[in-house]
Amino acid sequence: MFEYLKEIRSADVGLFLAGIKTDKIGPPISMSNLADLLSLEMRVFRTKNIVFNAGGLEGKVGGVAESNNILTKVRNFVKSIYFIRQVYLLYCFVKFNLCVYLFAFVNKQAKIIITQPFLFYTSMLDRCDRLVYIRRGNGDWGCSLSTIYPGIVKYYLEKIFYKFERCSLVYLVDIGTVSRKYSVIPNHFELSDFGLKEHRLEVKPVVCFVGTWCSRKGGDLILKLVEKSSIFSNEIDINVYGALGIESHLNEALTNSEYISYKGTVAKPYHNLFVGDVFISVSKIEGLQRSMIECMLSGCLVVGIERPDTLSVKDCSGVFLVPDSKNVVNDLDYTLTKISQMSCDQRKQLGIANRRFAQEKYSPKEILEKWRKLLSE
Template sequence: MSLLRRISHFFKLDVYVAYLGDFSFQIGPPSSMKSLSELLSEIYKVEVTNNLRKKIESTNENSQNDAVAAGKSNTLWRFNIKKKAVKYARLYCFLRILRFFVLLLLFNLKCNFLQLVNKGLVVVITQPFYFPIINRGHVVYIRRANEPLGKVLEKGVKGYLEKRFYDWVVKRVVYLVPINRQSPGCVIPNHFDVENHYLNYPSAMSSLHVTGTWNYRKGADRVASVIENLPFQLRSRACVYGGLGLDDNINELVVSLGDCYKGIVAEPFKHYVVGDIFLSLSRLEGFQRSMAEALLQGCLVVAVSRPDSRYIEDYPGVFIVDKGKEFSFEECAEFIEELFSMPIEERVTLGEKNRERAIEDMGRDSILAAWKSVLDDVMEQSND
């Protein structure tokens, strides 16, 4: 496409869905933003940042290119490499910061250019790192963390940028779930393509699934303790998906999981079976994408109390293990054992009901209608 045709194309856009950084299967936001852009394109002219054009691979073999491969031996290899590379740590950190600033600059230049070319364009972002020159009212920010707006979650330079964003930019906020009973702003859950979530019915023993980056924020230490407290016959049925984080102390816990740790797997929800149990012990989430995928696959959900888990606590097969009390990994393990002792027919029924509710709450029609209301309202207002 020639430059003139490209600019002409930008004039016709309604919505620009933008994401800063690399596309990765390890985290939910890139996939969520890609799904949102595809949904909005049904009624708007939508463009996305290049990183959201990545197509999801359907096989585990292809997913190995996305990050470090799975396995206990590979985990130990990674630890050894890190120990040998300590002297390069400062250089590595410097290069990471430098790369972030380059990406940040390019991201802001492109978004601002598009808004200058097309003053009616609405930019939808999910990271607090865009600083528009004009049309601040045409920026819609999706708040993913289940914390009140204005609470800075990043540290260092990113924390400074985040604070400036809250002070100066943000006007339109969309929350994924209510953060409390008097949640401000608009609440629209993530959209999921239900057709991509076909049901697998049990033909063998049920499994326990945990999906997410292996770090403190995702509750990796809690997961390791719960699995260690399960009886051996249940422990062997646990499947932990996700790449390692940056904390070596947390990473070392994965060794105790043995073969339960599967590493990075593309679309792990396709391994879930109706009546399986999904464990969500994250300390901080917006609306955990892997938990929503588990609901759509007909799984039961065992979770700690967070805004997103409380949002679905009235689903028939969702159980909050620390409601009104401190989290106990012993009690959590005992509760999982109780669920596994339930007749499979009962768990399948609960899983099917979970799926019905999830489709109702996160399916195409309701989410598209909610976003149309937000975007139409933004477009009708004059530029600031």
């Protein structure tokens, strides 16, 4: 306990995450990578569920190591029972709050970084301008996430959290006009993690969907696109990487599809892509889709729907966006048809342009400087 308090007292910044220790993609790996980055210049305290060197984990990211574990399946079944899940969430969030407030009490100077809006409000913490909240969705401050992640515990904790008036708000991309001032600091990516695999022959492009298979991530749009378009039978293959969601009709349609190849949960799926392949981004709620940037760094083109994070890369020549309108399926079909008619060399050049763009915009040096400026204010 003495060593624990000593670590708190010596810290320049503390990073906190609610939930169990995991190496799954999303907020857990993003907070781990951020802690590693800040540690280059600062003394960082992190809760024990924020792992070290998350970017170097092979064969685990995305839960591959868990997928065939009987204990994990039993745990997931128990958590699927609504009442038990709410009690479990309450336990996680109480523990999270105790960790944050112990840190704030012992170390009265260090900044506190969180990425989940489930901190109990106190005027003491609001007064001292120490709290930094990274909002990973693209909604406005105070816009509840409970419609996306339903549950009474999360709903009420969010309502309490939004009483904070002086915390520093961080978005991953510029989302336009919102109700309060915010900074834009995206995730960073190590270029050394991303190699380039080149097709040796003139081959048709592969479209890649990465993420949990559900409607909020755009799984329903992918099914409509495949049903409407003729290019998936001849000109383009489509692969889906990620866990199945809770919408059984979408899961059944995916696994029974004649034209979609479901790969399951795969560690670092971008390692399976070639320069000139296509990443499709049809999610409705992303703040900054990690897998989109990972695929750009792997030399992939991007086809997506206009939303704040895709618009942040719209100036790159290998990014093709369509409006979020009633004609979105037709527009996506038209765009993919144009890409299917390109030569392999044309697609390769566009993919390499995407890699250069992402390399410059999301470099550790660039992102560390943004954090240094924010935390020194």
